[in-house]
Amino acid sequence: xxxxxxVRYISAPIRYILRPSTTTSNRGYAAxxxxxxxxxxxxxTIRTGGTWKGERIITSKQGPRINVDGIRGQLTNFQLILIYxxxxxxxxxxxxxxxxxxxxxxxxxLKKYGAGLxxxxxxxxxxxxxxxxxxxxxQFHEREDCILYASCFDANAxxxxxxxxxxxxxxxxxxxxASIIDGIRLCRAKRFRYKHMDLNDxxxxxxxxxxxxLRLVVTDGVFSMDGDMAPLKGICDLAEKYGAMVFIDECHAxxxxxxxxxxxxxxxxxxxxxxxVNSTLGKALGGAAGGYTVGPKPLIDLLRQRSRPYLxxxxxxxxxxxxxxxxxxxxxxxxxxxxxxxxxTMRFRNKMxxxxxxxxxxxxxxxxxxxxxxxxxxxxxxDMLKLGVYVIGFSYPxxxxxxxxxxxxxxxxxxxxxxxxxxxAFIQTGRKHGVVS
Numbered sequence: 001x002x003x004x005x006x007v008r009y010i011s012a013p014i015r016y017i018l019r020p021s022t023t024t025s026n027r028g029y030a031a032x033x034x035x036x037x038x039x040x041x042x043x044x045t046i047r048t049g050g051t052w053k054g055e056r057i058i059t060s061k062q063g064p065r066i067n068v069d070g071i072r073g074q075l076t077n078f079q080l081i082l083i084y085x086x087x088x089x090x091x092x093x094x095x096x097x098x099x100x101x102x103x104x105x106x107x108x109x110l111k112k113y114g115a116g117l118x119x120x121x122x123x124x125x126x127x128x129x130x131x132x133x134x135x136x137x138x139q140f141h142e143r144e145d146c147i148l149y150a151s152c153f154d155a156n157a158x159x160x161x162x163x164x165x166x167x168x169x170x171x172x173x174x175x176x177x178a179s180i181i182d183g184i185r186l187c188r189a190k191r192f193r194y195k196h197m198d199l200n201d202x203x204x205x206x207x208x209x210x211x212x213x214l215r216l217v218v219t220d221g222v223f224s225m226d227g228d229m230a231p232l233k234g235i236c237d238l239a240e241k242y243g244a245m246v247f248i249d250e251c252h253a254x255x256x257x258x259x260x261x262x263x264x265x266x267x268x269x270x271x272x273x274x275x276x277v278n279s280t281l282g283k284a285l286g287g288a289a290g291g292y293t294v295g296p297k298p299l300i301d302l303l304r305q306r307s308r309p310y311l312x313x314x315x316x317x318x319x320x321x322x323x324x325x326x327x328x329x330x331x332x333x334x335x336x337x338x339x340x341x342x343x344x345t346m347r348f349r350n351k352m353x354x355x356x357x358x359x360x361x362x363x364x365x366x367x368x369x370x371x372x373x374x375x376x377x378x379x380x381x382x383d384m385l386k387l388g389v390y391v392i393g394f395s396y397p398x399x400x401x402x403x404x405x406x407x408x409x410x411x412x413x414x415x416x417x418x419x420x421x422x423x424x425a426f427i428q429t430g431r432k433h434g435v436v437s
Contacts, residue, residue: 088410109321147304152279227361245276249277345364
């Protein structure tokens with residue numbers, strides 16, 4: 001038999017073995033098709049329920065006035081004048097996202113330290129600017145030490161698993177942020193959930209958990225959907241009575257709550273009674289990215305050794321570190337920016353209440369305009385954009401069913417004229433939809 005023929009006979013079974021089975025391939029396609037059907041049905045349920053979350057595209061830098069894709073300009077004297085939109089839904093509480101000094105600090109860090117580290121912190125990802133920012137954040141919060149994360153979501157995901165074991169207990173407010181809930185799920189401690197800001201229920205849970213080795217009371221300082229503040233003095237009183245520690249998430253407070261902008265613990269006079277603080281660099285402190293934990297040095301040292309989001313995530317990029325550092329330096333030097341938010345917040349809240357709207361929360365720049373119906377919140381937000389005001393409707397699952405709202409956020413960068421224009425737009429839109437008369 002010729003060699004060529006022999007090779008053909010030998011290789012034929014091998015090709016048959018390596019060729020994908022028609023049956024196996026069909027099963028794969030069937031699985032994908034079934035998954036696609038399930039996903040499309042779920043997406044259609046969201047659309048028909050009026051809770052679809054679209055993403056509007058911004059074509060300018062972040063700030064109180066922005067340009068939005070699809071919003072046409074006006075033709076004046078044969079020149080196209082871009083129409084800016086008033087932005088009332090960013091976490092840019094101090095207006096530092098585009099502050100010239102903050103931007104310049106990011107550019108300088110980019111030039112000196114590069115775009116990124118291509119490494120986690122403990123291998124070759126720690127630069128002197130990372131340690132400098134951690135020192136400044138610890139100083140800002142008046143705590144012993146600080147550890148940086150890629151986000152506050154990571155900070156919350158990395159804390160509880162390290163601090164608490166099966167002999168410990170965690171007591172959490174039922175409306176805590178999703179990142180806190182997910183972080184607690186990762187730890188092996190016994191879990192107790194108390195009613196929202198209910199000190200009586202918290203005391204009941206503290207009594208039930210007295211056999212635990214360590215106990216940690218966990219709460220948002222400010223709850224982001226309603227703008228209400230945790231009763232920290234009462235929480236600290238109970239924690240001390242029953243021998244528990246206190247943790248707060250300060251993402252919606254750091255930089256502008258309290259006389260010096262240190263947060264809700266400063267505002268309520270309990271800075272020395274709150275043991276651990278997690279917060280973000282992605283809101284008031286420049287708005288780029290990043291989160292952190294401040295607290296006792298032994299805790300921070302242990303987090304560096306065992307916190308998985310810290311150990312397995314790349315270091316914060318130098319431009320982000322540069323921007324955040326400059327933002328913190330501005331706040332350490334003066335409380336003027338932090339103090340400017342309060343008056344503007346009250347101007348908006350008072351004018352909206354006088355117009356007949358229901359505004360949830362307390363004296364916080366988060367001003368939820370309560371509407372109840374998810375579709376109404378979405379339609380009103382769309383109509384507000386047509387009037388030149390950018391706001392977003394929030395509905396289930398971000399907030400409970402029947403609690404849909406438009407969440408307005410006031411910034412130090414807003415002018416009184418900006419606020420009055422937003423109120424006028426709300427009144428016009430509210431009358432159209434029968435919300436106010």
